[in-house]
Amino acid sequence: MSDTTLKSDGGSSMSQTQRNWLITVLILAAAVAGSFVAGSDSLLYKVFVGPFVEMYEVPDLFVQVLWEGLVAGTLYALVALGFVLIFKASGVFNFAQGIMVVFGGLSLVGFYAAGVPAFLSLALSVAMMYGLAWTVERVVLRPLVNQDPLILFMATIGLTYFLIGFGEFIFGGEPKTMITQEIGLPSGSYDFDWFGGFVSFQKLDIAAAVIAAIMVGCLAVFFNKTRIGRALRAVADDHQAALSVGITLRQIWVIVWFAAGIVALTTGIMWGARSDVSFALQVIALKALPVIILGGLTSIPGAIVGGLIIGVAEKTAEFYWGPLVGGSIESWIPYFIALGFLWFRPQGLFGEKIIDRI
């Protein structure tokens, strides 16, 4: 290993970014000008001007769409947070996060259906997530320590398959209703007369946002103020150095998987309350992946801000631009937004400048 370091972009990186900006701005300006020239029936107008006019003219609808986006974004952020927690501490890209969300939600509903009181079943679900974390550490992570990241990633896909089979075997495959009221989540909505129209905020969504904020706050305190939190950050920085000062990696792994499990359980409750608790829910793991490109795999603020950006962008794009191409663009537009973002910042939102060493 020599001491020579090479920046991937070299000295001209600033000018390249600036050039990208310039090109984009010029193209956009040309498109807008062209759309005015071509008139309001042209495709250019419909893509580059029409939606914004609509946003301006019907602001209440726009606010509603933004709010939907923020709520979806909160949930994406939570799933992304689960990814980030585990990746930071163990270098595992945990594909099973999505099924853990389902598993958390299902176990809560399942315990309640078995006659356990609501809050006790919540506690039992938390205990179950701990059991899952412990088992995963013991059975999957410990034998695979020091393996290639790809192998660990594949192992978590294997874990996903196992949990799908296990969950369907225990809880059954049919969708279930989340016990929203029983665990004290509000229902109904606040309706406002804004901007000459009416905007409705579901109380459940507000609760979700508040709970997410509280959870992120707790995690921040836990990471920054407690002894274990310090150990976690040490492990995230450098595994070997952490080992050499006497931090047990195994214990840390159980803790982060448990933390990710609790995040997953919360996500499962929130998302389950909005729709149903079913195995279809695991696709939100895929929805949270563009957030990872945007925010970076190692940044907690990146996960949260990225989640909100993706949520808002996805809903706005679906609502205003989706009809132009036949709708349902929600499935892929977040990825393209994230990729477009990389055009300007290859290191992601909060990522550090990428430096490759030889």
Place this chain on the structure above:
Amino acid sequence: MFYREAGQFKTNYRTDQAVFPIFQDKIGVLVILAFLFLVVPFWFNDFWLNSIMIPTLIFSLAAIGLNLLLGYAGQISLGTGGFMGVGAYSCYKLTTIFPDINILVHILLSGFFAAIVGILFGIPSLRIKGFYLAIATLASQFFLEWSFGRIGWLYNYNPSGAIEVSTKRMFGIAITGPHATSLTRYLIVLSIVVVLTWVASNLVRGRIGRAWMAVRDMDIAAELIGIRLLQAKLTAFAISSYFAGVAGALMVFMWLGAAEVESFDINHSFLILFMVVIGGTGSLIGSFMGAAFIWVLPIFLRAAPRVLGVDISAATVEHFNFMIVGGLIIFFLIVEPNGIARLWQIGKEKLRRWPFPY
């Protein structure tokens, strides 16, 4: 055990770098080919040909495609299912536009469309690496899935949204569609797979393959010794997608007979990824072994309770199937992270000095 390579001296580089430098290996491959071409058709019944041999061969081809990208060029892709879809849909369009041209030509041409799409979605690989790239390739998966479902032109505006294969003849024998026997289809698939495998094995030991491997091992170092990253990475994406595209076209035209969006979904991409990783990254023979293992295992598991006389419902079998496949994948990764190909290699080395080990 059976033979030693003692006494086979090489006097020039050509013979030393041959695909099979050892004479007995050449005979071994010829024996296997003779078995596949001459014995299997007469010995195996329709069930074996249709649900085991044909799909295994087709998936092996897709796995080889992904292996070129992942195992040789070191770029993770989760979009194989989408690229297979591009192959299938473009083959379908080709048969509707040029119905008189031989279907085999269409199948081989359709790979080029997949290659073009592969190059387009491979562009992000120039800026991002590792898991970020894997997520970026999901963009292609979801976008392509959406296109197959939403763009009516691709499926000729069929009300069912599916593409169906009509009967095509060559030398008066039906080779696609409902009238084709599984034997003809098997022989055609086998021939194409054998030829393309031969192409792949020559690619990876040639200039292109060596450039890929240099990029895989360390891309900056590869750049420094004069390999063009842009060219190497994009050829890897193009050729890998070509293989995937041909496999997709074969899958629809030679095996399924009809397909819709779900045939090319994300689970499909993961299936191929499993085949590559379980089989062994960077090994062509591993792709065959991985495909056979991953494809045959669930069939075996489904048949097992019936054979053993245990009476459990089909749903339960399916759940156990998921659990066992997931568990076995984890087990396999723990026992031999380098895949079946590595086990095969170890086995061969052991056998070589079997009666008298030292």
